Structures are given as C-alpha cells and as structure tokens.
Amino acid sequence: MQHKNFKNIDKVVFGRGSFSMLSDIIAPVRKENKNYFVFVIDAYFKGKELVKRIPALPEDLVLFEDVDAHEPTTQQIDALRNTILAQKGLPSGIVGIGGGSIMDIAKATALMLTNEGSSTQYQGLNLIKKPGVYHLGIPTISGTGAECSSTAVLTGPVKKLGLKCEWTVFNQVILDPELIASVPNDWWFHTGMDTYIHCIESENGTLNNAFSHAYAEQALSLCRDVFLNEQSGRSAQNDDKLMVASLMGGLSLSYSEVGVCHALSYGLSKILDYRHCYANCVAFQHLEDVYPQGVQEFKKMVAKHKIVLPQHLAEEWSEDILTKMAEVAYNLPHMWHQAFGEAWKEKVSLLYIKDLYKRL
Amino acid sequence: MQHKNFKNIDKVVFGRGSFSMLSDIIAPVRKENKNYFVFVIDAYFKGKELVKRIPALPEDLVLFEDVDAHEPTTQQIDALRNTILAQKGLPSGIVGIGGGSIMDIAKATALMLTNEGSSTQYQGLNLIKKPGVYHLGIPTISGTGAECSSTAVLTGPVKKLGLKCEWTVFNQVILDPELIASVPNDWWFHTGMDTYIHCIESENGTLNNAFSHAYAEQALSLCRDVFLNEQSGRSAQNDDKLMVASLMGGLSLSYSEVGVCHALSYGLSKILDYRHCYANCVAFQHLEDVYPQGVQEFKKMVAKHKIVLPQHLAEEWSEDILTKMAEVAYNLPHMWHQAFGEAWKEKVSLLYIKDLYKRL
Numbered sequence: 001m002q003h004k005n006f007k008n009i010d011k012v013v014f015g016r017g018s019f020s021m022l023s024d025i026i027a028p029v030r031k032e033n034k035n036y037f038v039f040v041i042d043a044y045f046k047g048k049e050l051v052k053r054i055p056a057l058p059e060d061l062v063l064f065e066d067v068d069a070h071e072p073t074t075q076q077i078d079a080l081r082n083t084i085l086a087q088k089g090l091p092s093g094i095v096g097i098g099g100g101s102i103m104d105i106a107k108a109t110a111l112m113l114t115n116e117g118s119s120t121q122y123q124g125l126n127l128i129k130k131p132g133v134y135h136l137g138i139p140t141i142s143g144t145g146a147e148c149s150s151t152a153v154l155t156g157p158v159k160k161l162g163l164k165c166e167w168t169v170f171n172q173v174i175l176d177p178e179l180i181a182s183v184p185n186d187w188w189f190h191t192g193m194d195t196y197i198h199c200i201e202s203e204n205g206t207l208n209n210a211f212s213h214a215y216a217e218q219a220l221s222l223c224r225d226v227f228l229n230e231q232s233g234r235s236a237q238n239d240d241k242l243m244v245a246s247l248m249g250g251l252s253l254s255y256s257e258v259g260v261c262h263a264l265s266y267g268l269s270k271i272l273d274y275r276h277c278y279a280n281c282v283a284f285q286h287l288e289d290v291y292p293q294g295v296q297e298f299k300k301m302v303a304k305h306k307i308v309l310p311q312h313l314a315e316e317w318s319e320d321i322l323t324k325m326a327e328v329a330y331n332l333p334h335m336w337h338q339a340f341g342e343a344w345k346e347k348v349s350l351l352y353i354k355d356l357y358k359r360l
Numbered sequence: 361m362q363h364k365n366f367k368n369i370d371k372v373v374f375g376r377g378s379f380s381m382l383s384d385i386i387a388p389v390r391k392e393n394k395n396y397f398v399f400v401i402d403a404y405f406k407g408k409e410l411v412k413r414i415p416a417l418p419e420d421l422v423l424f425e426d427v428d429a430h431e432p433t434t435q436q437i438d439a440l441r442n443t444i445l446a447q448k449g450l451p452s453g454i455v456g457i458g459g460g461s462i463m464d465i466a467k468a469t470a471l472m473l474t475n476e477g478s479s480t481q482y483q484g485l486n487l488i489k490k491p492g493v494y495h496l497g498i499p500t501i502s503g504t505g506a507e508c509s510s511t512a513v514l515t516g517p518v519k520k521l522g523l524k525c526e527w528t529v530f531n532q533v534i535l536d537p538e539l540i541a542s543v544p545n546d547w548w549f550h551t552g553m554d555t556y557i558h559c560i561e562s563e564n565g566t567l568n569n570a571f572s573h574a575y576a577e578q579a580l581s582l583c584r585d586v587f588l589n590e591q592s593g594r595s596a597q598n599d600d601k602l603m604v605a606s607l608m609g610g611l612s613l614s615y616s617e618v619g620v621c622h623a624l625s626y627g628l629s630k631i632l633d634y635r636h637c638y639a640n641c642v643a644f645q646h647l648e649d650v651y652p653q654g655v656q657e658f659k660k661m662v663a664k665h666k667i668v669l670p671q672h673l674a675e676e677w678s679e680d681i682l683t684k685m686a687e688v689a690y691n692l693p694h695m696w697h698q699a700f701g702e703a704w705k706e707k708v709s710l711l712y713i714k715d716l717y718k719r720l
Contacts, residue, residue, distance in 0.1 A: 003375030005385065008368035011526070014571040014615060015363030025365065166371070177570070210537070210600035211374040214608065218578035240570035248574065255374060 006254040007166035009148050009173050014243070016236075019138065019176040023055035026093060029134050033092035036060050038084055040106050042067055042098030042140065050140075050179070054097070061088060067101035070273045074119040074156040077105065081112040081119075090114075093134030093171075099191065100144030100276065103137045107168050108152035110135035119154060123161040128168070136172040140179045142242045143191035143277060145198060145250025147173045153276075160270045160328065175247065177239040188234070189227070189307050190277040192242055193298065195249035196223045197280050200294035201259035202252045205338035215252035219245045227301040257338035260290050264356055266332060267325030281309055286359040290339065314358045326353040366614040367526035369508050369533050374603070376596075379498065379536040383415035386453060389494050393452035396420050398444055400466050402427055402458030402500065410500070410539070414457070421448060427461035430633045434479040434516040437465065441472040441479075450474075453494030453531075459551065460504030460636065463497045467528050468512035470495035479514060483521040488528070496532040500539045502602045503551035503637060505558060505610025507533050513636075520630040520688065535607065537599040548594070549587070549667050550637040552602055553658065555609035556583045557640050560654035561619035562612045565698035575612035579605045587661040617698035620650050624716055626692060627685030641669055646719040650699065674718045686713040 013021060026037060036059040043064040045051050056062050061084060065076075084091065090113060096106025110132035112119050122128050139147050146153075150169045151162030162168075183191075199216040202208060208216075222245035225231065226238045261284045268279040285302070288295040302309060314322070330336075330353055336344040373381060386397060396419040403424040405411050416422050421444060425436075444451065450473060456466025470492035472479050482488050499507050506513075510529045511522030522528075543551075559576040562568060568576075582605035585591065586598040621644045628639040645662070648655040662669060674682070690696075690713055696704040 002381065003373050003378045005371050005373045005381070005532075007371050010370070011365050011367050013363050013365045015569060018363045021362065021365070172365075175571075209375060210597075210604050211535075214578055214582060214601070214604045217581075218574055221577075222574060237570075241574070244570050244574045 004255055007150055007169045009169055010171045012173050012175065014175040016178050016240075017176065018174050019050075019053060019179060022095070022136075022138070022174060025172060025174070026055075026095065026136065029093050033134065035090065035092040036088055038063065038091045038094040038109075040065055040080075040094060040096050040098075040102060040109065042102050044068075045097070045140070050097070059088075061091070065098075065102065065105055067098065067105075071153070071155045071160070071269050071276055072101050072105050072108065074123070074154045077108045077112055077119045077154060080105070080109050084109070084113065091133060093136065095136045095138065097138045097140060099139065099141040100146040100194075103139060103144070103146035104152040104154070106135050106137055107146075107170065108154055108163050111152070111163055111167060119163065120156045120158070122163045123154060123156055123159060124164065126165045128163055128165045131167040134171050136174070137170045138174045138176070138179070139243070139246070141183045141187060141191050142180050142239075142246040143194040143249075145195065145246055145253060147175070148247055148250040149253065155270055159331065160266045175243050177236070177243045180239050180243065181234075181236070185234075185305070186307065187277075189305055190275075190281050192223065192227060192245075193281050193284070193301070194277040195219055195242075195246050196227070196298065196301075197261050197284055197294075198249040198253055198258060199223070200291050201261060201338070202249075202256035204291055204294070205256055205259050206341045207256045207338050209255050212252045212254070212256035215248045216256070219248035219252060222248070228297065228304060232304065257334055259335055259339035260356070261287055263329040263332045263335040264325075264353070267328040267357070270328045271321060271325045281307075282313070282360060285309055286356070313360045317357070322354045322357050323350070325357055326350045329353050364615055367510055367529045369529055370531045372533050372535065374535040376538050376600070377536065378534050379413060379539060382455070382496075382498070382534060385532060385534070386415075386455070386496065389453050393494065395450065395452040396448055398423065398451045398454040398469075400425055400440070400454060400456050400458075400462060400469065402462050404428075405457070405500070410457070419448075421451070425458075425462065425465055427458065427465070431513070431515045431520070431629050431636055432461050432464050432468065434483070434514045437468045437472055437479045437514060440465065440469050444469070444473065451493060453496065455496045455498065457498045457500060459499065459501040460506040460554075463499060463504070463506035464512040464514070466495050466497055467506075467530065468514055468523050471512070471523055471527060479523065480516045480518070482523045483514060483516055483519060484524065486525045488523055488525045491527040494531050496534070497530045498534045498536070498539070499603070499606070501543045501547060501551050502540050502599075502606040503554040503609075505555065505606055505613060507535070508607055508610040509613065515630055519691065520626045535603050537596070537603045540599050540603065541594075541596070545594075545665070546667065547637075549665055550635075550641050552583065552587060552605075553641050553644070553661070554637040555579055555602075555606050556587070556658065556661075557621050557644050557654075558609040558613055558618060559583070560651050561621060561698070562609075562616035564651055564654070565616055565619050566701045567616045567698050569615050572612045572614070572616035575608045576616070579608035579612060582608070588657065588664060592664065617694055619695055619699035620716070621647055623689040623692045623695040624685075624713070627688040627717070630688045631681060631685045641667075642673070642720060645669055646716070673720045677717070682714045682717050683710070685717055686710045689713050
C-alpha cells in the first residue's frame with residue numbers, strides 16, 4: 001500500500017505585520033551560508049511602499065520580475081539563474097515576494113542555482129538532482145497554493161509542467177494578510193477562485209481521502225465567507241481567511257489532485273498565454289456537467305462580485321489552436337485520472353477535450 | 361510585530377495501511393547515518409500482531425515502554441538515553457510507535473541522545489543546545505496532537521514542562537488510521553477529547569487568530585462527526601477523521617494555546633499521576649463557567665458514549681494536595697494568559713485554582 005509522503009513547508013509565520021520579521025528570519029541563514037541574498041519581487045511593486053520595507057543589505061541583489069504577460073517560463077528561470085550566478089555567484093538564499101508566479105519563480109530559481117543545464121530537463125517528478133539554495137516565499141496575493149506546493153510550474157518549449165520534488169517546497173513562508181489588502185479586485189477574485197477550484201477538483205476526484213477532504217472542506221468554508229456569505233468582500237478579516245484558505249486548499253492537493261478545469265487551463269496558458277487563475281475561471285464556468293454544485297456556487301460568487309468573464313471565446317479559435325490546446329490538456333493524465341478514475345481514457349479523448357474548449 | 365514562526369513536521373504520510381511504508385521510509389536514513397535504529401513501542405503491543413510488522417533489522421534495538429502508570433518523566437528519558445548509548449552508541453534514528461506518551465518519549469529521547477546531562481535542565485523553551493537524531497512518530501491512538509507539536513512534555517522532580525524547540529518536531533510522521541481501530545473504548549474517548557478540549561481552549565483564548573481558528577473549527581467539526589453526530593462511534597471512517605482531527609487540533613495550538621483545563625490537568629498528573637487525557641476529561645466537565653458551550657457539548661458526548669467520569673474526587677483530597685496541585689497549575693502562566701489575557705493575575709490566584717480543584 002503506497003500513499004504520498006508529502007513534504008511540508010519547513011517553517012511558517014502567520015499574522016498581520018509579520019512581513020517585518022523577514023530581516024530576523026533570514027539573519028541566521030546569512031550567517032550560516034556567509035553570502036548575499038536575492039530578493040525577487042513582482043514588478044508591480046516597483047516604487048511602492050512595500051519595496052522600502054525589504055531588508056536588503058548593500059551586497060544583496062534585488063530583482064523585479066514582470067509576471068503580467070505570461071506564466072513563468074523555463075527560459076525566464078534559466079536567464080534569471082545565469083544573471084544571478086554571473087553577477088555574484090551562489091547566494092545564501094532567495095526570497096520571493098509576489099503572487100503564485102513569483103512563488104514558482106523563487107522555488108524554481110532556488111533549485112536551478114545548484115542544478116546544471118536548462119530547467120526544461122527537470123520538468124517532471126523527482127528529476128532534480130540536488131537540493132537548491134534556501135528559499136523563502138512571501139505571498140502578496142492569495143489563492144494559488146504555490147506557497148505550500150512541492151511543484152514550481154513552468155511553461156517550457158514543449159510542455160507546461162512543474163519542477164516537482166521535495167526540495168521545491170519552501171524552507172520558510174511568511175503569511176502576512178496585510179500584503180493582500182491592495183490587490184486589484186479582478187485579480188483578488190480570479191486568484192481566490194483558484195483555491196475554490198482546487199477544493200472542488202480535490203473533493204470530486206478519485207484520490208480524495210479524509211486528509212484532503214478535511215482541508216478542502218475548511219478551505220471551501222473560508223472561500224464562502226470571503227466570496228459568498230453575508231460578510232463577504234474585501235475586509236481585513238476576509239484577507240486573513242483567504243490567506244488561510246489558500247494554504248489549506250494547497251494542502252488538500254497534497255493528497256488529492258486537480259482535475260478537468262486545471263487541464264483545460266494549462267492548455268489556455270500554454271497556447272494562448274492566459275494567466276493561470278483567469279484561465280481557470282474562464283474554463284470552470286462551463287463545467288457544470290462535471291462539477292455541478294461547484295460551478296453553480298462559482299456563478300453566484302461571480303455575480304455577487306460583478307466579475308465579468310468573457311464568453312464566446314471559442315468562436316475566434318481555429319481548429320489548429322483547439323487541437324494544440326487539447327493536446328496540452330490531454331497530456332496531463334494525472335488530472336484526468338483524478339477526475340474520472342483509472343479508465344479515464346474511455347471517456348476522455350482529444351475530441352472530448354476539444355468539445356470542452358468549444359464551450360468557452 | 362512578532363508572531364510565532366512554527367516548525368512543521370518535515371514529512372507526513374496519511375493513509376490506511378501506510379504503516380507498511382516504514383521500512384522504505386527509514387531506508388535512506390539508515391544509509392546516510394550508517395547506523396542502527398531504535399524502535400520504542402508502547403508495552404501494550406507486546407506480543408500483538410503490530411510488533412511482527414515492525415521492520416527491525418538484527419542490529420536494531422526494540423524497546424517496550426510501559427506508559428500506563430504515569431506520564432513520561434525526565435528520569436525515564438535519562439534512563440532510556442543511557443541504556444541506548446551504553447548498549448549500542450548513537451543510533452541513526454528513533455521510531456516511536458504508540459500514543460501521546462510514546463510520541464513524547466521518542467521526541468525527548470531523540471534530543472537527549474545528543475544533549476548532555478539530565479533532561480530536567482532542558483525543560484522549557486529553546487533550552488536544548490543541539491539537534492537530536494532523526495525521529496519518526498507513528499500514533500496508535502489519536503487526540504493528543506503530540507504527533508505535530510514542538511514540545512515533548514515531561515514530568516520532572518520540580519515541574520511538568522516540555523522540552524520545547526523546533527528540533528523537537530518529528531522528521532516524519534506516519535498516520536495510519538488502521539492502527540487506532542483497536543484502542544479500548546475509554547482511551548479512545550478520553551484521548552479524542554484531548555483534541556476537542558485543545559480546540560475549545562484554542563478558540564476561547566486571547567491568542568486565537570484566523571490560522572488557529574480555521575484549524576480548530578475543522579477539528580471540532582471532525583470531533584462532532586466522531587463523537588456526537590448520527591454516524592458517530594467506532595468505524596473506519598471515524599478513525600480516519602479522528603486522526604486528521606488530532607493533527608489539526610495540534611496545528612491549531614501552533615498559534616494559540618491551551619487554557620484552564622490543561623492547567624488543572626497538569627496539576628492532576630504531576631501530583632496524583634493521573635494520565636493526561638483522562639485528567640482533562642475529569643477537569644473539563646466542571647468548567648462550564650469558563651467554556652459554557654464546550655462543556656455542554658462535551659457532556660452530550662460523554663452521555664452518548666456511556667463514559668463514566670468520576671465525581672466527588674476532591675472530597676478525598678487534603679488541603680496539602682490541593683495546594684500542591686494549585687501550585688503546579690499556577691506556574692503555567694502561558695495557559696492562564698491564553699484563557700484570561702494579560703491581566704490574568706487579577707482573576708487567577710492559588711485560592712481561585714484550589715476552588716476549581718474542589719469542584720472535581
């Protein structure tokens with residue numbers, strides 16, 4: 001009998017204002033590794049107040065990464081790694097400050113600083129050869145669960161697939177709900193829905209067990225508080241809840257898996273450069289036959305927060321684009337297995353997936 | 361702004377039958393540390409089926425510890441450490457198989473194998489000087505949260521207090537719900553109630569935050585499924601739930617704290633050798649003024665499972681015993697602070713605590 005043996009984040013701080021503990025937290029790592037630190041920050045924060053609070057020393061490297069245009073790519077990670085090593089050699093550690101993309105960039109770069117060659121050759125499970133440098137994540141938007149996952153999802157020339165191993169997991173995460181207060185409303189919603197969809201796919205899948213179920217159930221309850229119930233909407237209390245929901249949704253996936261929506265979403269990101277959480281929302285609204293209750297509730301939340309999701313997108317898509325997206329999605333067997341069980345190929349074909357895309 | 365920076369269990373397996381993964385899990389540790397393993401097992405399992413499944417090699421040390429008579433003591437840990445070192449030197453690691461006491465014994469022994477002198481000198485926060493050896497916990501009864509806590513509670517000549525630091529936390533935990541199926545009914549109930557009481561004390565305390573609240577809320581919901589709702593009672597499904605509840609209750613405490621019931625319970629254990637979870641139940645039933653809803657619900661669960669808790673115990677206790685217990689309880693300021701806030705001394709005195717004990 002084999003079950004997953006999952007690696008936890010080593011250490012976690014949760015609390016309002018905890019960002020200010022960053023300097024103290026990395027001090028012993030600086031001392032032990034006797035080297036500089038890299039801070040990788042979402043370019044969105046350039047010139048903003050948060051940047052002034054980053055405890056960078058003169059020898060540290062502060063890098064802003066633009067993550068608006070596309071999901072993190074293998075090319076981007078390789079370039080970042082080369083820049084860091086060329087400029088200052090191996091750092092003591094790397095701190096990522098931003099959303100899911102920055103979390104993945106920090107995790108992937110930490111690994112690639114010590115593993116030779118291109119990151120494309122490590123896309124998959126347990127292909128990484130050596131532990132990376134110390135890496136610390138500070139989410140500034142909540143929902144992706146990237147703060148606790150053992151994968152750093154990268155889009156490569158051939159596939160969108162993560163560097164997945166236990167060394168990917170952060171050594172430290174700082175969860176400061178104050179940091180997510182100023183997220184633009186659409187992003188707040190789309191990213192929060194990533195957690196909601198994680199839980200729906202986790203619960204309605206063949207791998208769900210008491211562990212993943214307990215986490216999903218609680219994360220769903222928190223999502224309802226944040227996005228659906230009477231006290232829903234933007235508030236300090238709901239920022240606290242959303243940050244915990246994102247973590248718990250991610251932990252639910254440690255035993256379960258995502259499903260149909262994420263498979264479609266990966267195709268949209270790989271072929272059309274849709275951002276992950278947005279792509280999820282675009283696809284999820286049309287999956288009522290697969291996740292009936294989840295999609296119904298999702299639509300209530302969309303309506304409640306006056307979110308406009310695009311319709312009739314597929315009308316613009318050529319057969320070639322549809323085929324390419326379907327191929328990306330089909331090549332995620334773990335997601336189809338989660339959704340439909342071992343015999344998923346009886347139901348799922350390229351044609352079936354193309355038909356799903358045509359609903360969008 | 362300071363928040364707790366809590367250390368997670370490094371790795372966790374959850375699932376029915378996962379006990380059989382033990383051999384594979386420790387194989388790389390054997391290889392890396394090039395030494396034998398110690399297995400510390402609750403003496404309850406002597407001659408039982410489970411012992412035959414322990415993957416001990418000829419060079420390993422298999423030790424049965426009797427934990428029925430009293431809580432783990434500093435003397436017991438020192439003796440165990442001395443025995444192990446005298447017989448075979450420093451091991452590659454230590455595996456604890458049993459309830460909360462065995463979890464604490466495994467954690468404390470792992471630390472004391474590398475820290476000189478008596479464990480009494482390390483009772484408290486961050487007094488341990490060096491990381492211990494690799495330690496792995498396999499709970500065979502659920503509720504104490506000892507599988508995830510950063511403390512190994514020991515009763516010493518002067519105080520009942522844990523060896524508390526991040527090195528205390530297990531490197532690995534195997535959560536196999538099949539192992540708790542045969543727990544005697546009273547123990548199943550008393551130990552399960554430890555989680556329930558953790559959550560009530562966590563929720564009704566000054567340190568509670570969104571993180572501890574989310575964990576407590578879900579653990580309470582699981583406790584209700586196991587002990588109160590229509591499907592409550594002994595079943596495979598409820599064993600799954602109880603094992604997750606115990607973990608989540610323990611994680612709730614990572615940000616919060618226990619309160620009045622645990623303070624009283626420590627006095628009962630230190631002075632009268634009451635077992636921890638039983639002592640909690642004995643005390644909790646009389647704390648309706650402090651935890652009104654919690655105690656009411658607790659009593660429903662006691663009635664539902666026909667558990668008999670002793671009454672009028674205090675009639676047999678001398679003033680001297682009452683004073684001694686009150687002194688033990690009073691010297692747990694973090695618990696009183698959690699229950700009543702910074703000004704707890706305005707409410708809580710030796711007299712107040714003695715009056716609480718007189719209710720028992």
